[in-house]
Amino acid sequence: VFEMYYVELATGLRRGELLGLKWEDLDFEHENLRVKRQIARINGEIVEAPLKTKNAYRTLPLAEDTIAVLKQQKKKVGSSHWVFPSPTGxxxxxxxxxxxxxxxxxxxxxPRVRFHDLRHTFATLALQNGVDVKTVSGMLGHFSAGFTLxxxxxxxxxxxxxxARTMEKVLMAAL
Structure with a gap:
């Protein structure tokens, strides 16, 4: 399951979006993936479902490490259409x-965490490491950067x- 959790932490996808990935959604040449569907349990049945909002339909860039992990996953699953198939295919x-x-x-x-906490980890680490909130918001498929904020x-x-500390250094150096 390493590959599944790695891709989750690298992209911040919702659980259903991650499980809904098919190989046709990945473009290794252009280094991106398209979020086009989700997997959900409806009336006890596991089904493909449309995404909840129009903002959830998005294309995300992939870094080289994530592409390498996905190529490793492709070798593991062979001819499955699903990036992360069940044992039954x-x-x-x-x-x-x-x-x-x-x-x-x-x-x-x-400690136990919710799957959604992996999505929060992606967002928190991205923001803490200087990715602007508008970019993070778009990657998460949020309606607005305000919601992300x-x-x-x-x-x-x-x-x-x-x-503020950075500006302090800049200003103090100028004095």
């Missing part, structure tokens, strides 16, 4: 992904404090 159940995550965390001696205000406050 269809899409993985969203519930199964959470149970797998909990098993991995338990073996590693780490509201959700990650604690991160942007820390970034603002760091910006």
């Amino acid at each position: 269809g899409p993985i159940s969203p519930d199964s992904v959470l149970h797998m995550l909990h098993r991995v965390l338990k073996r590693a001696g780490l 509201d959700t990650y205000a604690h991160v942007t406050t820390a970034a603002q404090k760091e910006a």
Whole structure:
């Protein structure tokens, strides 16, 4: 499951979006992936479903490391249409992904987290490392940067404090 969690942390996709990825959605030449569908459990059945909002339909750039991980995944799954297929060849159940995550965390001696917390980790790390909020918002498929700011205000406050310290250095050097 390394590849699945790596891609999640590298892209911040929603769980259903990650599970809905098909190889046709990946463009290794142009280094991107298109988010076009999600996998959901509806009336007890695992189904392909449309995304919840028009902003959720998006194209995300991929870094070379993520492409390498995806190429490794392609070798593992062979002819499956799904990037992360279930053992039976269809899409993985969203519930199964959470149970797998909990098993991995338990073996590693780490606390249980929700799958959605991996998405939060992506956003927090991106913002803490200087990616602007508009870019992060677009990558997450949020309706507005304002929503992203509201959700990650604690991160942007820390970034603002760091910006104040940076400006202090600039101004003090000029005195």
